[in-house]
Amino acid sequence: MPRTISMSVMTLVIGTLVSAGGNSCSAADEYDYDLVHSSVGFKARHLGISWIHGRFNDVSGNFSLDREDPSKSTFELTIKADSVDTANKARDEHLRQPDYFDTKQFPLITFKSTSTKAIKGGYEVTGDFTMHGKTNKVTLVLMGGKEHDFKKVKRVAFSTELSLKRSDYGFDPKAIRPTGIGDEALIFIDCEGVRE
Numbered sequence: 079m080p081r082t083i084s085m086s087v088m089t090l091v092i093g094t095l096v097s098a099g100g101n102s103c104s105a106a107d108e109y110d111y112d113l114v115h116s117s118v119g120f121k122a123r124h125l126g127i128s129w130i131h132g133r134f135n136d137v138s139g140n141f142s143l144d145r146e147d148p149s150k151s152t153f154e155l156t157i158k159a160d161s162v163d164t165a166n167k168a169r170d171e172h173l174r175q176p177d178y179f180d181t182k183q184f185p186l187i188t189f190k191s192t193s194t195k196a197i198k199g200g201y202e203v204t205g206d207f208t209m210h211g212k213t214n215k216v217t218l219v220l221m222g223g224k225e226h227d228f229k230k231v232k233r234v235a236f237s238t239e240l241s242l243k244r245s246d247y248g249f250d251p252k253a254i255r256p257t258g259i260g261d262e263a264l265i266f267i268d269c270e271g272v273r274e
Contacts, residue, residue: 105146107225109234109271111139111155116269118157123260130169130259134187136161141271143223143234148196153203153220155267157187177250184211189218200236207240210247216240235270 119133136158144150160181162173174181191205192215200221207216220236227233243261244254254261 106142106144106150107232107234107273108142109140109232109273111137111141112233112270112272113137115233115235117267118155119266120263121266122263125258126256126260130164132162132164132170132173134158134161135163139269148194148201151191151194151201153189153191153194153205155189155269159185159187159209177253180210184209189216207242209242210244210249212247214246216242230274232273233270235268237268239267240265 116137117133118137119131121129121131124130134157137155139153139155141153142151159179160174162170162179162181164170164173173179176183187209189205189207191203193204195202197219200219200223202217202219204215204217206213218238218240220238222236223234225232225234242263242265244263245251245261253259
């Protein structure tokens with residue numbers, strides 16, 4: 079699975095910044111994920127000739143930005159797997175079953191950063207991505223980060239995209255085949271964070 083993500087549309091994220099002693103660092107600005115102005119979408123190959131598109135409707139998280147020391151910035155994202163929505167009720171119910179997301183056993187998809195560094199136009203964030211009960215290290219390129227003050231609420235947004243292989247996360251091999259839904263999935267995140 080690609081461990082480094084090419085940035086484009088996946089506003090991400092979330093987190094709690096802590097100092098070495100475990101206390102909140104006063105230099106950090108903390109933002110909550112704004113579900114109304116954010117989205118987590120995906121697409122996967124169907125029959126090797128087209129794409130199935132979908133999204134997750136129940137997402138939460140937060141992030142902390144330390145602009146004086148970006149390495150102390152942190153991001154977290156939590157997705158409820160059973161909120162999968164492909165605009166087809168029967169397919170969505172199938173995706174919740176054990177041969178796909180198995181949402182009863184693995185209800186959450188999460189990302190939690192372990193390191194952050196500033197890059198031109200955003201941040202490079204490495205962290206643990208957990209899906210279907212398996213965790214892999216991934217690196218996200220989050221583009222954005224400029225704060226905008228609108229109606230006395232401060233907002234920051236990021237975008238990114240991530241390519242994953244379901245086979246790297248223990249999905250049923252019988253459900254991964256060229257004649258059905260393919261192995262690779264592209265995840266798109268557009269995230270807007272808010273703070274007073």
